[in-house]
Amino acid sequence: MGLEDLFNVVKTRFNATAEDNKDDKDSGDSAVKVPDNMLFKCPRCLNVIMTDELEKNLKVCPKCNYHSRLTAQERIQLIADKNSFSEFDADMLSKNPIDFPDYEEKQQALRSSTGLKDAVVTGECTIRGERCVLGVMDARYMMASMGSVVGEKITRAFEFATENRLPVIMFTASGGARMQEGIVSLMQMAKTSGAVARHSDAGLLYITVLTDPTTGGVTASFASLGDIIIAEPKVLVGFAGRRVIEGTIKQRLPDDFQSAEFALEHGFADMIVERKSMRRTIAHILKLHKGAHA
Amino acid sequence: MEKLNKFTPYERLEIVRQKGRPTVRDYIPLIFDEFIEMHGDRLFGDDGAIMGGIGSISGIPVTIIAEVKGRNINENKECNFAMPNPEGYRKALRLAKQAEKFHRPVICFIDTPGAFAGVDAEKRGQGEAIARNLMEFMRLRTPIISIVLGEGGSGGALALGVCDELAVLENSIYSVISPRGFASILWKDAGKEKEACSIMKVTAEDMIELGVAEKVIEEPIGGAHNDVGQTAENIAEFLYKTLTKKMKIDIDVLLNERYTKFRKIGEFEEG
Numbered sequence: 001m002g003l004e005d006l007f008n009v010v011k012t013r014f015n016a017t018a019e020d021n022k023d024d025k026d027s028g029d030s031a032v033k034v035p036d037n038m039l040f041k042c043p044r045c046l047n048v049i050m051t052d053e054l055e056k057n058l059k060v061c062p063k064c065n066y067h068s069r070l071t072a073q074e075r076i077q078l079i080a081d082k083n084s085f086s087e088f089d090a091d092m093l094s095k096n097p098i099d100f101p102d103y104e105e106k107q108q109a110l111r112s113s114t115g116l117k118d119a120v121v122t123g124e125c126t127i128r129g130e131r132c133v134l135g136v137m138d139a140r141y142m143m144a145s146m147g148s149v150v151g152e153k154i155t156r157a158f159e160f161a162t163e164n165r166l167p168v169i170m171f172t173a174s175g176g177a178r179m180q181e182g183i184v185s186l187m188q189m190a191k192t193s194g195a196v197a198r199h200s201d202a203g204l205l206y207i208t209v210l211t212d213p214t215t216g217g218v219t220a221s222f223a224s225l226g227d228i229i230i231a232e233p234k235v236l237v238g239f240a241g242r243r244v245i246e247g248t249i250k251q252r253l254p255d256d257f258q259s260a261e262f263a264l265e266h267g268f269a270d271m272i273v274e275r276k277s278m279r280r281t282i283a284h285i286l287k288l289h290k291g292a293h294a
Numbered sequence: 295m296e297k298l299n300k301f302t303p304y305e306r307l308e309i310v311r312q313k314g315r316p317t318v319r320d321y322i323p324l325i326f327d328e329f330i331e332m333h334g335d336r337l338f339g340d341d342g343a344i345m346g347g348i349g350s351i352s353g354i355p356v357t358i359i360a361e362v363k364g365r366n367i368n369e370n371k372e373c374n375f376a377m378p379n380p381e382g383y384r385k386a387l388r389l390a391k392q393a394e395k396f397h398r399p400v401i402c403f404i405d406t407p408g409a410f411a412g413v414d415a416e417k418r419g420q421g422e423a424i425a426r427n428l429m430e431f432m433r434l435r436t437p438i439i440s441i442v443l444g445e446g447g448s449g450g451a452l453a454l455g456v457c458d459e460l461a462v463l464e465n466s467i468y469s470v471i472s473p474r475g476f477a478s479i480l481w482k483d484a485g486k487e488k489e490a491c492s493i494m495k496v497t498a499e500d501m502i503e504l505g506v507a508e509k510v511i512e513e514p515i516g517g518a519h520n521d522v523g524q525t526a527e528n529i530a531e532f533l534y535k536t537l538t539k540k541m542k543i544d545i546d547v548l549l550n551e552r553y554t555k556f557r558k559i560g561e562f563e564e565g
Contacts, residue, residue, distance in 0.1 A: 179476055183501070183506055186452055191560070194429070194557065220453075221425050224425035239421035240412075266417050
């Protein structure tokens, strides 16, 4: 779509909205109302497109190929066979281990706005007929930081997979350890890594898919431990925060620093796979490992 | 017993950061009969922020892995203010694997503000290096004992903290991130370090209460710097007792206990 076309689309929609408002007798406001979320500004290339265009493109920026964030629900729909997903531990809620002020309230608000109970959804499904355990992190929930619930659900998912001899596929996204749970969050890194170790010792396959953004304590634990590590194009992947590093070196970092491509170049990912091919790629890898899970 | 020094969390942070706080270099000759330092990760280089080698305590051969703080500016330049790079964690893993091969217990000393945040550290996979250590230490088939000497900051500390028993020096602090970083992330104000300290639960007592540590090692009145010899003696006593205890346990049982120690940390409810 050319720039001019885009403006035309926006114009017609704005006018349509304005028309609607005209009919509404209570609306004394003459200003044109722009509906929320109508436009999407790509955080990578700053290109602006219509949200429905983005959705049609699987939420991938058509200009720069940045793979923007999906909700856990959207991801599961895209990856799992239809109606095959059955969720684990759907009602697990975190407590407040260090009595952090307003932690409960903040979570209450997020639970009602996102419909999530915490930042990861885990369960069992089939992908093109291959049975596996699937975990998906959702950045809308406190930037998918890892506290007690995320740590426990991921650990249980691996333990279930180990007991039932199933492969694990983990779509990672996280700002890191959840500050509001203090040292308890830090320990989740060791706990999840331990569960990965046992799954690995049982000779079972673990695929990590790095999605936007995979950073901090999640990068420094289960996200980096996959037998096979896939990344989505243009997503943020790294350990330390960009601003922290810029503070250390006192200069601006290049834009491609800590990207999926950066991880691939430096040997920390096996491949970059586009969203439209993800399901096919994972199914293919699962099939090649069928013997391991017999 | 009523203790004379009960410092606030922030006072403790000041104590462990002050010049003169004993470092692992002060303790090693006082705790171990001998120590031979080993260098390099065999992959990239040698990190001065993590030292390692073999030694013995009361005649028991052990592998020692330690984060090193500098006692002056020159030492700090060499050890990067105890902020390890990936090659440091990989050196630690190499030495731990060597210990496993020769059936030596591993003793880790933790003392870092955190893993180094830098361009090269990212290029060489800081996250991967820490993750690898967490996984490999969890299944290392030899006893591991870790001690927090001063600051135990974030994943940079935990990379040497997967163990069978964790002890913390009385005034040391162990935290998910430095109090400064905590204040900066949650309140957008790094200056609120003191408030962060009081809310984060970082003290030795907190670690016992939260099931993170098993033992608090006493420091002399006023802090370890007031009597390095006494502190070293307290550490040595703990190490000898714990080593002899852990070495008697069947390794598969020990590995299960190690897994469970971390497995049970976390607070949640199920609806």
